[in-house]
């Protein structure tokens with residue numbers, strides 16, 4: 001009996017098909033699992049036929065309905081796997097199929113597809129144009145090196161005709177996948193050796209024979225990042241029935257490598273720019289760990305309740321809603337987990353208050369004690385030094401390092417600060433209140449007294465966690481192999497936390513990995529957004545040294561971001577309404593459009609005008625009911641972790657981004673001033689990188705100094 005495999009290109013089309021066509025696909029696919037090759041060839045309903053003038057002699061079409069055809073790659077080498085690659089209307093199917101050539105990459109040994117006809121047509125045109133160019137894109141790389149990286153004759157000729165990255169982009173949809181990625185990395189300036197390690201070696205099977213003579217079935221087995229082999233009729237039914245999510249099945253080799261490594265000797269860390277699939281890697285790690293340890297429990301944390309709800313849903317999908325497995329995973333925020341620990345083990349649980357209320361309390365402290373500090377200074381000192389180092393008494397505060405704080409404090413001043421801290425905590429006690437970080441400190445203490453409740457802890461959105469929160473996580477699992485799996489992006493730090501993971505007993509040295517391919521946004525959106533961070537450097541996730549976005553790229557292409565200033569707020573809002581209307585007319589659903597601004601106030605005006613135009617709107621504050629239709633309106637902070645097909649970032653004006661009240665004056669503390677500015681810059685970066693296909697950034701009056709063209 002032949003076997004069946006489904007290529008990712010098939011899913012891209014399947015997802016958009018109407019129900020009867022999908023039913024046709026299922027019926028046709030079932031035949032591949034029930035008939036012999038001879039029976040398939042003879043079946044009248046299936047009508048497996050070759051395509052005239054096809055570049056690939058193995059290409060066949062099959063009948064799905066009167067109007068729709070499937071495109072299949074049929075083995076001609078005695079192997080037994082049929083690969084379904086596309087479903088298209090009749091004429092399109094034949095035209096598409098005739099141009100495609102499937103081949104085995106000589107380096108990775110994976111199956112790739114190219115538009116061989118278009119490549120043949122385009123290359124001579126570029127060759128002619130390139131004759132007068134002073135430099136070619138890959139001039140420094142020898143043919144031999146390119147061949148070692150898997151570049152074959154046709155692609156080599158095309159590559160030699162390119163003079164710049166824009167031309168590579170023009171070719172990108174035509175090129176075989178692995179070869180295209182190799183060229184993208186080389187064009188970014190990566191060393192061929194690094195490219196071999198990151199793109200080729202991770203895909204190439206360990207037991208690949210020296211000469212690539214693989215049959216189609218082996219090439220398919222070597223391509224898990226793009227092809228799914230179906231094991232039986234039930235599995236076929238299951239995967240065709242469920243809403244399709246590519247991330248469940250097709251992992252980039254770099255994602256697979258980190259998520260499915262059998263075991264790590266201790267805490268492991270995965271970083272990467274926005275949209276590189278860190279959350280996806282974290283979820284797959286949970287799946288892997290569940291499969292490994294018999295009955296150990298797993299804690300999966302993220303930053304907000306809304307993100308936790310999203311993670312829970314995704315995990316259900318990944319684990320096929322297997323109740324037994326899901327029952328072993330707690331998906332929550334660190335704060336919520338810390339609260340549950342405190343609630344379960346102590347009689348009285350004070351109520352945590354927010355930042356604003358804490359600020360008012362600090363103002364009271366300053367007034368009551370006549371302290372020579374601002375409330376803001378004390379709040380920061382408490383957060384970064386006292387809670388950051390878990391200082392419990394005056395003596396430890398007197399001896400503590402205040403690294404990262406921009407003003408010196410002698411012993412007398414420290415005593416004054418400490419009197420303020422004691423008064424602040426007394427006021428909280430009197431009011432039966434606390435703060436989230438104090439709850440975390442208490443939870444870490446309680447956890448340290450008993451056996452660690454979890455076998456593994458997986459942490460997503462790790463970049464914003466405060467040391468007090470890290471202590472909870474550290475105490476929730478015993479130090480040892482596979483204790484912590486941490487994903488995060490230091491470029492997306494939007495809260496004021498400074499951490500040195502090493503000092504908290506979390507050392508990831510030798511177990512740090514980076515994801516570089518963005519799956520969310522187009523290269524145009526990424527390149528523009530990344531410029532926002534060009535003038536600054538950010539600290540690594542673990543707090544030592546600096547991180548970078550080097551080699552961060554997207555394989556998707558689309559429109560350039562619209563970056564536009566308006567004379568007045570009214571004009572800017574009117575333009576937003578027009579833009580949303582156009583996006584809806586282009587076929588986007590309202591919930592696929594995100595609108596964000598620095599303040600809720602700016603969103604109020606947008607909401608009013610959108611509603612007046614008859615456009616459904618939903619404010620994102622905490623949890624959002626995914627079923628409710630409406631354009632999503634969120635502050636930049638609430639955009640964290642989300643994504644939309646189109647994003648409009650409003651009000652990116654001077655005086656709003658950065659928000660002056662959120663910035664400590666340079667005179668008060670130069671280091672904190674810089675840190676605050678950086679945070680605001682990262683916030684804009686986070687907002688812009690939520691966009692998949694379309695990004696617009698607007699302002700009224702004077703643009704924000706963070707915008708590249710204003711620099």
Ligand SMILES: Nc1ncnc2c1ncn2[C@@H]1O[C@H](COP(=O)(O)OP(=O)(O)OP(=O)(O)O)[C@@H](O)[C@H]1O
Pocket residue numbers: 246247248250251252255272273274275276277278279280281489492519520640641642643689
């Ligand atoms: N292997 C994959 N195949 C297809 N889609 C993927 C894959 N990995 C990630 N994605 C998609 O890319 C998008 C971004 O993934 P994810 O949210 O995991 O990235 P992230 O690195 O956590 O992003 P951020 O840091 O910006 O929150 C999601 O839509 C996800 O479904």
